[in-house]
Amino acid sequence: MTSEGTFCLVLHSHLPWLPHHGSWPVGEEWLYQAWAHSYLPVVELLRRFAGEGRRDVLTLGVTPVLAAQLDDPYSLRTFHEWLGHWQLRALHASTLWRGQPVLRELGAAEHRAALHATEDLETQWRHGFSPILRSLVDAATIELIGGPLTHPFQPLLDERIRAFALRSGLDDTGLRIGHRPAGIWAPECGYAPGMEDGYAAAGVERFLVDGPSLRGDTSAARTVGSSDVVCFGRDLEVTYRVWSPKAGYPGHANYRDFHTWAHEVGMKPSRVTGHQVAPPDKAPYEPALAADTLRLHVKDFVDTVVTRLRRLRARNGKEALVVAAYDTELFGHWWHEGPAWLDGILRALPEAGVRVTTLRGALEAGHLGPPVDLPASSWGSGKDWRVWDGEQVADMVEDNAALQRRLLAVRPGPLRDPVLDLAVNEAMLALSSDWAFMVTKDSAADYARRRARVHTERFGAVLRGERPLPLEDRVFGQLDARLL
Structure with missing residues (x-):
């Protein structure tokens, strides 16, 4: 089969340090929800691919401060307790909603999910995240990228502190998994001219910027300035099909609504229904409807990637690269159906003739363009520094x-x-x-x-x-x- 081109999925996993700093509504609850609904299912997906012998499935960023939380004995113990409460809440929901068949089944499904998560934590995760992460790196299922210690906005740091935070962060990852990452997700994709020199000094070979930093020409990686350090830009035309400041798949009427809670059981019982529909008026969540919509969105995304690659090849006269990059927490925590969507596209894209690989794999496939001088930038509002400055x-x-x-x-x-x-x-x-x-x-x-x-x-x-x-x-x- 002729290759349509190359696709890289990059996931950025990060939360600030949360243990011992409050619980609800912000604090440890944030950590446990992301852990249960994103990190467990995404890792399970990657372990499944590893078991199938799949290599270079995606590039996974894990910040040192998140890895520290997922390895921390206190966090492991209290997350286990949280999962137990999840089981109890789900049982209560099934009883409370026994006269409403759709909601009763939702409560039962939540209980099954809580039991599965507990078993996963007690078996696969009992020694923390790092042993799992190392196994995925050793199997070459993923390319791991790191970052500075606590995810600081690097352009606003003194160069000495910036160098210390980055070097210490890479060293921390090296200690945890036995591999010092060659790439980083620059926090918030923040960049200031000249930072590539600090990256080179720290042994960083590649990093992420947002598409506008490359004036939208993200069809190949670029060396930055006079350095050998390579930047990859997010292809926003493709990335925003999933999640943008205004729209994206997770907002579809049939998907589970993130914002509507049944506080008496601590569960989300509704589907989006409509953006102008008040929470009490939203329809109950129905997994079968969501699954039908998900299949359409997998197909739509694959079609979007193929169309984009063909258009870029026609323009440039050679195979092109598409990089789609997201926060890991989108998949499962913010978007309930997200992990199943990931599984769908990572299987369907190769069937459509698209080479699915990592950032490292994209370079090995020859997707390197001429040098570029980058402007001061980020992936935040306005693509400048205004969010942090x-x-x-x-x-x-x-x-x-x-x-x-x-x-x-x-x-x-x-x-x-x-x-x-x-x-x-x-x-x-x-x-x-x-x-x-x-x-x-x-x-x-x-x-x-x-x-x-x-x-x-x-x-x-x-x-x-x-x-x-x-x-x-x-x-x-x-x-x-x-x-x-």
């Missing part, structure tokens, strides 16, 4: 700049100092890009401001000797302040 978060930007100055003023001695290590750990947590994002987007803004403030205050308190060394936020046990 705008008027709404000007005070946070100023606080982070002051924190960085204090951090750079720390002078470690020749021996490792656990107090300084912990102080640096707190500073890294304060510099997470998530806090500014949540404020700008008005998503649990109070929680985000509190988290940034708490870690900044702890940084100072630890340095002054006013705070004992707490274990709960010692996220990176190997973090060494001397490397600053």
Whole structure:
């Protein structure tokens, strides 16, 4: 069969550090929902592909701070308890809804899913995420990409702190799985001219930018500036078929509605029904309707990719590349049917003559274009830095700049100092890009401001000797302040 071209799926897995920082509605609940509904099913899908001998299925980004949570003994124990509560809630739902056959079956299905997730955690995940991740890398099922320690917005960091966060993040991944990633998902796809030199110094060979950074010409990877570091751009024409700022498959009327809760059982019983339909008026979720729609959306996506590749080949006179990139949490957590859709497209695309591979595999297939000079950019609103550097978060930007100055003023001695290590750990947590994002987007803004403030205050308190060394936020046990 003649190849239509090359397709790369890139998934970015990230949550800020959440253990011991509240539970509901923001905090540990966020972690457990994403773990149960995205990380477990996506990993199960990848293990299934590994068992079939499939190689280079997709490129998976896992941030060090997320890996730390999924390996953490406290998180594993409390997630197990959360899964037990999920079982109980589902049983209660089945009883509460016994007079409504569609909802009663939904409760029963939830109970089966909770039991399956519990069994998965107790068997495959009992030692955390890293052993599973390593097995997928060793089997070449996935290409793993990493990133800086706590997902900071790199363009706003001092170059020394930026280098420290990136190098320490790559080292952390190397310790966890025995492979130091050659690629990264730059947090928020944030880029400032010249950052490729820091990437080269850290051993990074490739990274992601958003499509507009390449002025929409994402049909091949490009070396950046005068470096050998390669950037890949998200193809928004294809990517936005699934999820865009305005539309996408998950909003279809037959899919499960993310926003409508039956709070008495902590479940989502409705389908989207219609965007103007009030939550009490939404129709019950029916899996059979969703499955029929899903098949149509798998076909639509495959047709979109093939059409795009053919058009690019006609324009450029050679096989082209399409990169579609998303947050992993979209699949299952935000979009209930997402994992099944992933399985569908990853099987259907090769049948349609499309080469499915990783970013590394795309380079091996020859998809490398001429060098490019990139503008300052991100994948946020406006494709610039406004989400993390705008008027709404000007005070946070100023606080982070002051924190960085204090951090750079720390002078470690020749021996490792656990107090300084912990102080640096707190500073890294304060510099997470998530806090500014949540404020700008008005998503649990109070929680985000509190988290940034708490870690900044702890940084100072630890340095002054006013705070004992707490274990709960010692996220990176190997973090060494001397490397600053």
